[in-house]
Amino acid sequence: MLRFTLKRLFSLALSLIAASVVIFFGIEIIPGDAARLMLGINATQDAVDALRVQLGLDQSMVARYFDWASGLLRGDFGTSYTYRVPVAEMMQGRVWVSLPLALYALLLSTLIAFPIGIIAAARRGSWADWLVMGGTQLGVAIPNFWFAMIMVQILALKYQFFTAGGFPGWEDPALALKALTLPAFALALPQASILARVMRSSLLDTLSEDFMRTARAKGRSRRGALVNHALRNAMIPVLTIIGLQFSFLIAGAIIIERIFFLPGLGSMIFTAIRQRDLIVVESAVMLLVFAVIIVTFLVDITYALVDPRLRRRR
Amino acid sequence: MKALLKMPGFAIGFIMAFAFVLAALISFFWLPYAVDGVDIANKMQAPSWSNWFGTDQYGRDILSMIMMGGRTSIAVAIVAVGIGVGLGVPLGLAAAARKGGLLDEIIMRGNDLIFAFPALLIAILITAVLGASALNAIIAIGIFNIPVFARLSRGAALSLWTRDFVLAARVAGKGRVRISFEHILPNITNLLIVQGTIQFSLGILAEAALSYIGLGAQPPIPSWGRMLADSQTLVSLAPHLALFPGAAIVLTVLGLNLMGDALRDHFDPKTRRERQ
Numbered sequence: 001m002l003r004f005t006l007k008r009l010f011s012l013a014l015s016l017i018a019a020s021v022v023i024f025f026g027i028e029i030i031p032g033d034a035a036r037l038m039l040g041i042n043a044t045q046d047a048v049d050a051l052r053v054q055l056g057l058d059q060s061m062v063a064r065y066f067d068w069a070s071g072l073l074r075g076d077f078g079t080s081y082t083y084r085v086p087v088a089e090m091m092q093g094r095v096w097v098s099l100p101l102a103l104y105a106l107l108l109s110t111l112i113a114f115p116i117g118i119i120a121a122a123r124r125g126s127w128a129d130w131l132v133m134g135g136t137q138l139g140v141a142i143p144n145f146w147f148a149m150i151m152v153q154i155l156a157l158k159y160q161f162f163t164a165g166g167f168p169g170w171e172d173p174a175l176a177l178k179a180l181t182l183p184a185f186a187l188a189l190p191q192a193s194i195l196a197r198v199m200r201s202s203l204l205d206t207l208s209e210d211f212m213r214t215a216r217a218k219g220r221s222r223r224g225a226l227v228n229h230a231l232r233n234a235m236i237p238v239l240t241i242i243g244l245q246f247s248f249l250i251a252g253a254i255i256i257e258r259i260f261f262l263p264g265l266g267s268m269i270f271t272a273i274r275q276r277d278l279i280v281v282e283s284a285v286m287l288l289v290f291a292v293i294i295v296t297f298l299v300d301i302t303y304a305l306v307d308p309r310l311r312r313r314r
Numbered sequence: 315m316k317a318l319l320k321m322p323g324f325a326i327g328f329i330m331a332f333a334f335v336l337a338a339l340i341s342f343f344w345l346p347y348a349v350d351g352v353d354i355a356n357k358m359q360a361p362s363w364s365n366w367f368g369t370d371q372y373g374r375d376i377l378s379m380i381m382m383g384g385r386t387s388i389a390v391a392i393v394a395v396g397i398g399v400g401l402g403v404p405l406g407l408a409a410a411a412r413k414g415g416l417l418d419e420i421i422m423r424g425n426d427l428i429f430a431f432p433a434l435l436i437a438i439l440i441t442a443v444l445g446a447s448a449l450n451a452i453i454a455i456g457i458f459n460i461p462v463f464a465r466l467s468r469g470a471a472l473s474l475w476t477r478d479f480v481l482a483a484r485v486a487g488k489g490r491v492r493i494s495f496e497h498i499l500p501n502i503t504n505l506l507i508v509q510g511t512i513q514f515s516l517g518i519l520a521e522a523a524l525s526y527i528g529l530g531a532q533p534p535i536p537s538w539g540r541m542l543a544d545s546q547t548l549v550s551l552a553p554h555l556a557l558f559p560g561a562a563i564v565l566t567v568l569g570l571n572l573m574g575d576a577l578r579d580h581f582d583p584k585t586r587r588e589r590q
């Protein structure tokens with residue numbers, strides 16, 4: 001297990017380095033000069049040059065990359081060109097909107113998908129199975145921003161169960177959660193549909209295994225065999241999908257945040273792109289990719305814990 | 315094809331998706347109303363016999379807009395799949411042909427790297443870098459199709475390389491490139507068609523999302539995602555503004571997914587036996 005973990009840690013580090021290179025150089029080719037944009041078109045060339053020196057934009061791209069990357073290691077995300085405040089400070093408040101939103105959506109997706117996936121598999125071919133299969137097929141096809149618009153119309157504006165947008169902050173956790181519920185639900189819908197289908201097919205696979213017949217022959221009830229033998233074995237593909245979904249949720253959150261006017265990382269990235277505040281874009285994207293890579297790593301480790309056979313592979 | 319159309323899932327999906335493809339094609343020759351004019355007197359009309367889906371805030375016919383928008387969505391998604399197949403499949407075949415080699419290693423690590431990025435986030439960045447347009451949306455979506463097809467064709471090709479008929483071809487003196495294209499590729503076509511259908515529907519969704527946030531096709535080119543974005547502030551006054559473009563996306567994607575599922579069942583010998 002230790003060997004496996006070390007190996008995965010090594011590839012984790014490699015992925016992070018590769019990602020940082022791609023992100024930095026990919027974004028630096030955005031046309032437009034931050035210094036020129038900040039000072040306006042009437043500024044003299046001298047003033048722009050002076051600001052470029054001050055922001056460090058006069059250095060070569062490679063030098064700036066190492067500056068930025070070594071800063072990241074120390075938890076220093078650079079200083080925003082536009083606002084002259086540390087990027088870490090700008091992200092701090094916003095992370096506590098985006099991350100809870102993604103996790104809330106992940107939780108909802110799991111809570112919805114598990115029971116309906118299990119019911120569909122346990123009662124294969126019944127009307128419940130058909131309903132789940134049809135409903136999830138639809139859930140995958142609905143764009144979540146459209147679903148969000150409809151829910152805002154019905155649940156927020158017409159019946160006022162939820163707020164239509166904005167975020168009150170975490171001073172009152174109940175209010176904050178209420179503000180995040182509709183966005184999280186919209187975000188969770190397609191993921192829950194996918195997860196339910198994976199749960200169903202994975203469970204169906206295990207239900208047809210020999211050990212299930214043995215368990216029933218030993219006298220276990222259908223339900224007992226399902227819960228104690230099949231579920232655990234069906235979990236591996238489900239775990240994979242949950243890990244993958246985090247990446248979708250993080251990216252989907254960017255769009256959903258816009259619909260609900262949530263002050264998360266997504267809206268910050270959009271504003272920063274417009275202002276050519278590249279250091280903010282780079283650091284925020286790096287943070288998101290970092291989160292995805294870490295989650296993938298944790299899922300890999302969890303597998304190895306659940307299934308010892310996987311430790312020896314690769 | 316005939317056998318496929320007898321499967322209810324495929325037939326229903328085909329009708330749904332094909333209706334929108336057909337509508338988009340017809341829009342090249344004929345539209346119920348022109349969509350480049352503004353007719354304020356007729357703005358935000360509810361659906362009626364003269365405007366089946368109603369009119370938008372500029373008085374444009376929504377049915378005509380959806381037909382025109384279908385062109386954008388479908389073209390973007392198809393070309394993006396084409397990029398994925400055109401670049402991903404040769405890469406995957408090359409990786410499989412020299413399994414464990416340097417090329418294989420580079421291709422697979424590159425794949426892993428792209429998968430580590432949330433697709434939509436990078437699509438947003440790419441369109442931000444290159445500027446918002448339908449073409450850049452194609453590039454952004456297409457890039458993510460490359461590793462999908464590379465991984466799929468590598469995996470499928472690897473198992474074929476161990477088969478006797480490939481061995482026979484090698485004994486006959488055929489090179490790796492020739493074997494890849496003459497023997498491996500024809501045997502993975504089914505898989506590619508299934509995946510292509512799925513990526514097509516994902517492409518429609520991605521294009522809609524990009525246009526919705528203003529990074530896809532730019533005005534005056536209509537697109538389903540932007541119609542939804544435009545309707546957002548007016549939707550409580552005129553729900554049909556959001557209803558029809560959204561339904562167009564859902565039905566097309568649903569149709570393609572149903573087709574994809576049916577195709578997979580059809581090509582998969584395991585499930586085929588089950589059905590018979």
